Amino acid sequence: MAARYRMNLLDWILAPFQYGFMRTAALAGALVGATCALLGVYVVLRRMAFIGDALAHTVLPGLVIAYLNRWNMTAGALVAGVITALGIGWLSRRREIREDTAIGIAFTGMFALGVLLMSAARSFRDFSHMLFGYIIGVTDDQLRLFAALAAVIVVVLGLLHKELELTSFDPLHAQAIGLRPDRLRYVLLLLMALAVVGAIQAVGVVLTSALLIVPAAAASLLTNRLPVMMALAVLIAVLASLIGLLISYHLDVASGAAIVLTCIAAFLLAWAVRAVRERHKPASENHT
Amino acid sequence: MARWFFPYGGKAGASPMRGAPALAAQRLAVRYPAAVQPALRDVTITVPVGTRLALVGPNGAGKSTLLKAAAGLLPIAEGQLTICGLPPGQCPHLVAYLAQRGEVDWHFPISVRRLVVTGRYPHLGWLRSPSREDWRKADAALERLGIRDLAERQIGELSGGQQQRALLARALAQEAELLLLDEPLNAIDAATRAVVSDLLSDLKREGKTVIVATHELDRLQADFDDALFLLDGRVIGRGLADYQQKADAVLNGWLRVTA
Numbered sequence: 001m002a003a004r005y006r007m008n009l010l011d012w013i014l015a016p017f018q019y020g021f022m023r024t025a026a027l028a029g030a031l032v033g034a035t036c037a038l039l040g041v042y043v044v045l046r047r048m049a050f051i052g053d054a055l056a057h058t059v060l061p062g063l064v065i066a067y068l069n070r071w072n073m074t075a076g077a078l079v080a081g082v083i084t085a086l087g088i089g090w091l092s093r094r095r096e097i098r099e100d101t102a103i104g105i106a107f108t109g110m111f112a113l114g115v116l117l118m119s120a121a122r123s124f125r126d127f128s129h130m131l132f133g134y135i136i137g138v139t140d141d142q143l144r145l146f147a148a149l150a151a152v153i154v155v156v157l158g159l160l161h162k163e164l165e166l167t168s169f170d171p172l173h174a175q176a177i178g179l180r181p182d183r184l185r186y187v188l189l190l191l192m193a194l195a196v197v198g199a200i201q202a203v204g205v206v207l208t209s210a211l212l213i214v215p216a217a218a219a220s221l222l223t224n225r226l227p228v229m230m231a232l233a234v235l236i237a238v239l240a241s242l243i244g245l246l247i248s249y250h251l252d253v254a255s256g257a258a259i260v261l262t263c264i265a266a267f268l269l270a271w272a273v274r275a276v277r278e279r280h281k282p283a284s285e286n287h288t
Numbered sequence: 289m290a291r292w293f294f295p296y297g298g299k300a301g302a303s304p305m306r307g308a309p310a311l312a313a314q315r316l317a318v319r320y321p322a323a324v325q326p327a328l329r330d331v332t333i334t335v336p337v338g339t340r341l342a343l344v345g346p347n348g349a350g351k352s353t354l355l356k357a358a359a360g361l362l363p364i365a366e367g368q369l370t371i372c373g374l375p376p377g378q379c380p381h382l383v384a385y386l387a388q389r390g391e392v393d394w395h396f397p398i399s400v401r402r403l404v405v406t407g408r409y410p411h412l413g414w415l416r417s418p419s420r421e422d423w424r425k426a427d428a429a430l431e432r433l434g435i436r437d438l439a440e441r442q443i444g445e446l447s448g449g450q451q452q453r454a455l456l457a458r459a460l461a462q463e464a465e466l467l468l469l470d471e472p473l474n475a476i477d478a479a480t481r482a483v484v485s486d487l488l489s490d491l492k493r494e495g496k497t498v499i500v501a502t503h504e505l506d507r508l509q510a511d512f513d514d515a516l517f518l519l520d521g522r523v524i525g526r527g528l529a530d531y532q533q534k535a536d537a538v539l540n541g542w543l544r545v546t547a
Binding site for chain 1: 296359360361377380381383385387391392393396397398399403406409410412414415417418442443444458
């Protein structure tokens, strides 16, 4: 009985991957999820969640313009993402208007522009892929590009780890020893733009910030060590991408939404684990 | 590329001028970027190497502003300011700046030991990880402040006094010649207060210069060699000799209210 159940589960997991498009989708999901989660730890710790969401949404007009002109859509997203990242970096240094307000204006404005352009073209199937993702449509070329983007992000985060860490928790000390926290913030924004480009293909413009925020937030509930947090976030994101993809295959539901909801389930699980752990903590440790 | 992007690290800093005072200001005025009025004006002072100087005054007197300007964090609006004979910010590895405790995000997932080793970063610069020697120096600094046993704790798990000690340990690990400490005595426990007193006299013995912003008058004569009294961004007195009178005459009312 147990053995048969195990066979069924194994079958449930493995059978979909006899299809090439599912294998590509799984790789893309894992790659994009892992990159977003890694970067997401900084997004969460530096309270940049709203910026992550805005970055994903402002990419829409770039996607639409590329689509309408039959250019490479990934390139369109990349250009729009980088322009947005630079724009947000610039806005956050100005003082005429509060940063979150300015971002809110730019973000809704760009998103509306994308919707407007797309409504003129009247192709709602392609439009819904932009909004909600189409991970099983990932091509091998796109997969290679995602791998390259992931490599760039991992290498930059690795090389600048100690500076990014320091400017995140003590920007004043960083500045006093000659670092430029505002420029390191630009670096993070640009990396976020790169990560968002892959995530949009997987879960769409609307749900992309979930990949940046949710796995990292779940990991932040489980540990107070940065490297461990990054590893856990990546693990959660990869598992959630694969499980979400399988659920979407078997139940025939939207893959992007399934991936995001699996991430949310992981977050709730982490929350429960933390609650149980807090309860079993000896009273003597709760001195703060 | 990195060097162009933002110079940082021991070799990027210029060497100090021999024989120059640790800090020299002439008719210095400092203004915050968005402000109309300078937060500090007409300050002229020379701080010889090896001095322990207290900056005394109520909140808003300009103590933090002077320290930030010395650390190269604020532009100079008027006058002149030199640190070891150089413009501020030119030799970051020689100047340890300790901000008020509230400037640090204490929820950040980092251990006390790792916080302290960030004091070694100006000696490392880009792309280099702390060496065994850097970690040893961080541990020695923790030991000296009596919080070695807390080294692996997350920084937010410490009490206020312990957090202050961790920041002081970082300043020590930096092995700077000039230490700029902003309110290290604010809201700390008696044990930490005693540790800080010992530390100040140790630093004096090692020939370091220490400038401390404080609005506490209790141990002024025991812990410091000199004092600069500030009010509303101006110098209103200098020296420890008649500080009681100065305090009584001008500051007392303010200090009672704010301390």
